[in-house]
Amino acid sequence: DSGVTQTPKHLITATGQRVTLRCSPRSGDLSVYWYQQSLDQGLQFLIQYYNGEERAKGNILERFSAQQFPDLHSELNLSSLELGDSALYFCASSVGGQANTGELFFGEGSRLTVL
């Protein structure tokens, strides 16, 4: 158990809909990272938050947004969903603000299926 909690574990929805994925980082970790894992693209970095502020942005679509709340949990909002958004979405956390100085702890992921 990594200590990172993601909900829901599975989500099935229709095209055009909006969903929210939630992540609670390990106790004491200030950074939260969101990754998308799909068969064709592999593991793609979406966005990072550090202590409530956006720290780095990767290949995140404009239809997607995220935030980190004062209690450090994070939410990833996916809107106007398309079939291609079907993927496993991982949240990871770390103590510091830089991914290379420590270890990223990953949750078990939220599997999104868009029909």
Added chain:
Amino acid sequence: AQSVTQLGSHVSVSEGALVLLRCNYSSSVPPYLFWYVQYPNQGLQLLLKYTSAATLVKGINGFEAEFKKSETSFHLTKPSAHMSDAAEYFCAVSDDSGYSTLTFGKGTMLLVSP
């Protein structure tokens, strides 16, 4: 821009055989390199990391990796495979620029047969 290439999407070995998973990186500055493992229905877990200290890095579960700058490689090895090693393995690279996010390779699925 930094990137990693993992050669072979699937590698099959017999139990007790040598495990070799290949990773080549591209980075404009000295890199930080990582291997993560993903067991079925689980998140990724750090196996080992290279951060410019010793070039031979030992990780958990008997795995190790050697950083070779001249070959821009960071291959993962284990002398003797165990059935429990069956999983997907990801190589990742980061650097000192900006906020140093991790860039992952596409992964190599290790299959271990009895």
